[in-house]
Amino acid sequence: MPLLHAQALSRSFGSTRALVELTLSIEPGEIVALMGANGAGKSTFVKILSGVLAPDAGSVLFKGRPYAPSVPAEATAAGVVTVHQSTDLVGIPGLTVGDALLLNRFVDRREPFFVSRRRVRREAQAMLREAGFDLPVDRNFAELPAADRQLVAIARALVNRAELLILDEPTASLSAAESRRLYATLLDLKRRGMAILYISHRTADLAALADRVAVLRGGRVVETFARPVDFDAAIETMIGRPLASARPDARRADGDPVFEISGGRLLPGSEPFDLALRRGEVVAITGVLGAGKSRLLSAVFGAGRLAEGAMRLDGARYAPESPREAIAAGVAMAGEDRHRSSLMPAGWPGETIAETISLPHLSRWYPSGFIRPRRERAKAEAAIDRLGIRAAGPTASVWTLSGGNQQKVVLGRWEAEPGRLLLLDEPFQGVDVGARHDIITAIRSRTDRATLIATSDPEEAIEVADRVLTMDHHTIREGRAGAGARRIGEDAR
Structure with missing residues (x-):
């Protein structure tokens, strides 16, 4: 039985049809990548799974039961955690990295009103060790570069014990070395049975991680490619036209x-x-x-x-x-x-x-x-x-x-x-x-x-x-x- 099965999801915004009977399943311990041009429906699908939007039609089953979160907190509680591309809401200027990592616990009052700085530091360091990241827990979150803010978001998501982790362009701001560390973390989570829905425009990410690549166009899954993925075919399916046969020739610039x-x-x-x-x-x-x-x-x-x-x-x-x-x-x-x-x-x-x-x-x-x-x-x-x-x-x-x-x-x-x-x-x-x-x-x-x-x-x-x-x-x-x-x-x- 699939961990998650989305059946004929549709969603419109006025006259714009963002999703058109989208159907997709994800198995436990599987990494499924979503590949699609901007506007293909990826973000709308993720927002439905995350409890941000409700579909106009269709249904979702999670672990064999109806799944329709009305707010992101319900999705997280059910075991579906989303890490968005933008990390602006992960932390608040003035809070430390450790504070940002524990922010969810403070918001839902799992932590007492007064908590020692030593405890925040200890808990945050444990979270980072589990995620496999090395970040300064006492640094102001607002001062972090984009790559480190992304790592904080991923680390916070991983300790929520998600059964389905949704990642939206997680390596967009990461260096090659950080991307490889993230790959290792995600592959380890996959081996432990976690399902991952991975959205990326980078074929290197998908080649390293994806068991399957689902191509979205016009709000529906038009084709699925199994590993090893023929990326030229997948890209042509995504954009709906043949690729240029070659990149432009390098030019030799002359003059001053x-x-x-x-x-x-x-x-x-x-x-x-x-x-x-x-x-x-x-x-x-x-x-x-x-x-x-x-x-x-x-x-x-x-x-x-x-x-x-x-x-x-x-x-x-x-x-x-x-x-x-x-x-x-x-x-x-x-x-x-x-x-x-x-x-x-x-x-x-x-x-x-x-x-x-x-x-x-x-x-x-x-x-x-x-x-x-x-x-x-x-x-x-x-x-x-x-x-x-x-x-x-x-x-x-x-x-x-x-x-x-x-x-x-x-x-x-x-x-x-x-x-x-x-x-x-x-x-x-x-x-x-x-x-x-x-x-x-x-x-x-x-x-x-x-x-x-x-x-x-x-x-x-x-x-x-x-x-x-x-x-x-x-x-x-x-x-x-x-x-x-x-x-x-x-x-x-």
């Missing part, structure tokens, strides 16, 4: 550099490095978490500083004191976490596609201070057409869009104006293969500027870049050819 760093040091005492990017060139920097990739991009964008060294833009000295100065000079950046760095919160002014695109250009577009909505909409409509953004129109909220379409809007912001250098920090987080292909095409089609990308995924780096550089201990060490090296999906074979 658009951007240069000479004798750069990111930290006092780190090894110096030089970097040069030419017009039309896409360069990716890869390396483990903490190698210095994001620090480098922040320094170039004026949000940080080099410890030593000089930067030049179009041959002239370049030393921005702020992102505003960098933007004025023609340098743009899309940060690692688009929800925090690029999008206004839902319900706030500036949350529409048109407003999101225009936000950093307001002083240039409207020097008199009077905003012209017609111009905003025209720029947004051009971005929607050029990047293939799936949206109701330019006045739609960015929060109604899938992750891949949100990232296209962020890219569209910097496509709206000419520029000299585009900085992209982890641009493919939470982006499916189809949307990633569209974004790569857009990045590589711009030959009037240079593009510098930071990514912890070497396969993404190879796919998008003309040159791939490796950063280690805050210095650039080596490089190799990028785009054209391999086909999409080949990394999982």
Whole structure:
């Protein structure tokens, strides 16, 4: 008997049919991966299993009994624990990592009102040991990088003794080493009989873990692939069209550099490095978490500083004191976490596609201070057409869009104006293969500027870049050819 059996689940939002008679079973001790383009129905299915949404039709059996949680706490109590991609609600600024790990116990009053700091530390360390993670329990949760916040969320879920663990893009912010540690933990849980529903766009994750891959398209499971998975076939099934036969050929950029760093040091005492990017060139920097990739991009964008060294833009000295100065000079950046760095919160002014695109250009577009909505909409409509953004129109909220379409809007912001250098920090987080292909095409089609990308995924780096550089201990060490090296999906074979 399956641990979980979803039968003909359907769910609509107005005229949009998110799920259409979706049917899927998961056995105890099985890892089933969900693969689907943004908007295929993955999130809606997870929300139903998590008690966030109720289906319009269909049913779910868990351990042979009807399962219909009305709130997430009911799902957790039944043995279904979900770790979401966003970790904003895992902890609260000001609380320690240990507090965040024990937060559920305090909320449901399993712990006394007064509890010693020593006990919190001891209990939290035990939870981390069980999960196989090494994190500082006394550190402020808000100060943790995205990767460590994800590990806290997973550790907290594991100690709830779940029988079904649902993971939504768990490795999106993890280094290769951390991903391997997570793989080992999940495979151990599988051996102990836990079922895992794993949602990921990364074929490396699925190749390492999945017993089966269920492909969603249009709100239903259209095909299931057993291990070993033919990922080219699975991706073609997911996007509904053949893959391009090859990635773009690597280009050799000539001419004077658009951007240069000479004798750069990111930290006092780190090894110096030089970097040069030419017009039309896409360069990716890869390396483990903490190698210095994001620090480098922040320094170039004026949000940080080099410890030593000089930067030049179009041959002239370049030393921005702020992102505003960098933007004025023609340098743009899309940060690692688009929800925090690029999008206004839902319900706030500036949350529409048109407003999101225009936000950093307001002083240039409207020097008199009077905003012209017609111009905003025209720029947004051009971005929607050029990047293939799936949206109701330019006045739609960015929060109604899938992750891949949100990232296209962020890219569209910097496509709206000419520029000299585009900085992209982890641009493919939470982006499916189809949307990633569209974004790569857009990045590589711009030959009037240079593009510098930071990514912890070497396969993404190879796919998008003309040159791939490796950063280690805050210095650039080596490089190799990028785009054209391999086909999409080949990394999982």
